[in-house]
């Protein structure tokens with residue numbers, strides 16, 4: 001895996017410019033990427049560059065375009081205009097079935113498609129073959145060993161024989177995170193992985209994501225959230241989005257400020273940092 005000095009692209013004039021020229025060889029590269037549906041502009045001329053050793057958080061209010069952006073990065077959607085490269089391949093010029101197996105995804109859309117009668121172990125192991133549910137009967141011992149290892153790492157090791165439908169919300173999120181890692185992806189996309197979790201469950205999953213973030217052999221990771229409190233320790237970059245546009249993007253220490261948060265969420269916010277974690281609340 002290539003390791004390149006961290007960089008980010010920003011469309012906000014007040015935010016520092018990136019130090020490197022990004023390009024199509026990056027893990028994800030968007031150039032003026034626009035997504036329209038009828039009159040609606042879901043993404044508006046977004047520029048973005050994600051390098052292999054970066055761990056990104058995409059932050060913004062409801063309807064900002066975060067999931068749409070993640071769908072481009074997942075090669076699940078093509079831009080209406082502009083250019084998108086994922087894992088060095090240009091969307092529209094490559095068979096996306098060749099790059100999708102290299103991408104691990106955990107999202108609400110995927111969660112809603114899991115058969116509730118499927119065993120947890122099978123939900124995880126079947127990702128190795130890019131299917132949802134156990135269609136193949138010939139998974140080998142190595143597949144199951146890896147699935148068990150990932151379920152262990154995500155804190156659901158004891159739930160392998162349970163059916164997905166019997167799991168709590170937090171256990172489902174962890175199962176899907178393990179599944180997303182099953183195929184040893186180069187790119188890991190997590191859409192609101194901690195939404196709906198209780199405080200302990202959220203902190204536990206964030207700690208697991210932090211450990212993955214500092215693993216040099218871990219995948220390039222992009223995590224979507226609504227809350228700065230859900231930025232895992234050791235994530236390196238942030239993109240703030242509003243109404244389909246990039247408010248700020250780059251290394252977290254530079255791009256995440258009270259000013260950019262205020263612009264993103266349309267209100268005056270205080271931003272605190274403690275022990276490497278971030279906290280935001282309305283200014284009085």
Ligand SMILES: Nc1ncnc2c1ncn2[C@@H]1O[C@H](COP(=O)(O)OP(=O)(O)OP(=O)(O)O)[C@@H](O)[C@H]1O
Pocket residue numbers: 037038040041042060061062063064065066067068069226
């Ligand atoms: N097919 C469509 N036609 C029109 N508008 C759409 C369509 N699909 C999505 N949108 C709109 O595009 C905007 C961006 O949607 P998206 O799901 O990317 O936002 P989001 O930032 O992930 O939101 P949330 O935080 O609520 O999940 C939303 O306002 C949504 O209503």
